[in-house]
Amino acid sequence: MRIVIIGAGFAGMYAALSAARQREIQGVSPDQLEIALIAPAPVLVVRPRLYEAKPETLTAPLFDVFEAIDVTYVQGSAETVDTEARMVQIATAKGTRKTLSYDRLVVATGSRLFRPDIPGLAEHGFSVDTLDDAVALDRHLHGLAKRPAANGRDTVVVAGGGFTGIEAATEMPARLRDIFGKEARPRIVIVERNNVIAPDMGEGARPIIVEALRKLGVETRLGAGVASLDESGVTLSNGEHIETGTVIWAAGIRAAPLTTQIPAGRDNFGRLLVDRDLRVPGVAGVFATGDAARAACDDDGNHALMSCQHATRMGAFAGNNAAADLLGVPTRPYHQKAYVTCLDLGEAGALFTRGWEREVEMVGATAKKTKQEINTVWIYPPKAERAVALAAADPERVTDL
Structure with a gap:
């Protein structure tokens, strides 16, 4: 059996961690259930920080984390997805192509900046x-x-x-x-x-x-x-x-183009419509998460935003549910009632709000300290130690603010 995860962003990383956690809980060996993650490089780009100086430093290695939890890293870019044959075609850095079959697929391809056709x-x-x-x-x-x-x-x-x-x-x-x-x-x-x-x-x-x-x-x-x-x-x-x-x-983003290859409904941002388990309805064996998915956060009409905060928790639920579904154990419906924003305001400090109504909770230097902690600690991968990494992927605990 094999779970394939496309993407090594926040959602893809946590999908891999959580699938490995569920596999271990069920006492299934990596030989019985392979978890493979496809990405051009085994690194997490800390995208929320790319507005800062020295952006070349804003990555975190993932290979040792994957190795610690027995996740197979597949270098390359997913080029095509055949949901009927359950195959992913991968373009490698050397210009060759290979295919990878899956029993369950997690689409965690993220988003791209929307660049309209403006002259110049x-x-x-x-x-x-x-x-x-x-x-x-x-x-x-x-x-x-x-x-x-x-x-x-x-x-x-x-x-x-x-x-x-x-x-x-x-x-x-x-x-x-x-x-x-x-x-x-x-x-x-x-x-x-x-x-x-x-x-x-x-x-x-x-x-x-x-x-x-x-x-x-x-x-x-x-x-x-x-x-x-x-x-x-x-x-x-x-x-x-x-x-x-x-x-x-900096005027808008859309889901990555690969989502168009999944024969399912999408919203105006190109995100795949998913159910509460983050499955793509009508497409057997496919889950979507992070910026690639439009998911309900609660029963009050709120939907996940295209943000790191939602991607990490959605990734944990998607990975858990893909593994649970394949192993025949109950899945967990995604939910994320807690929602905060922490907006960096440069030398003017920061702004921290809580809830969908964005009630102001902290401002200035106090909020800035929280923003720096988020940016330098909370959003980075867990240590490359098996127990620590798997514990970090509990869907109910990820970004529980």
């Missing part, structure tokens, strides 16, 4: 979506120091006033002063199509964000979008042209 975006836009993107941006920022302080060199425009855009923008003043010198006065502008900043954060949290932006000198352009980019800067939908050498696109 592909040529002149940066992002913090992937490790390569973040490294490219960091190199670009350091390269700016070699240019004359003119023609918008010290100006950064961030397209998107949501969670990612705000974190990228509020981190930028300190990053640019580190590069240009302490006396530098960088100009940061957030462009947001909605008429308010942080449209999803609610009325209670928004004034704190607005005040943080004011304190940091971050400008906003609300009710306008990016119309085009060129070498001189960015033109907005209201006709304004902002001279800049750096535009960071």
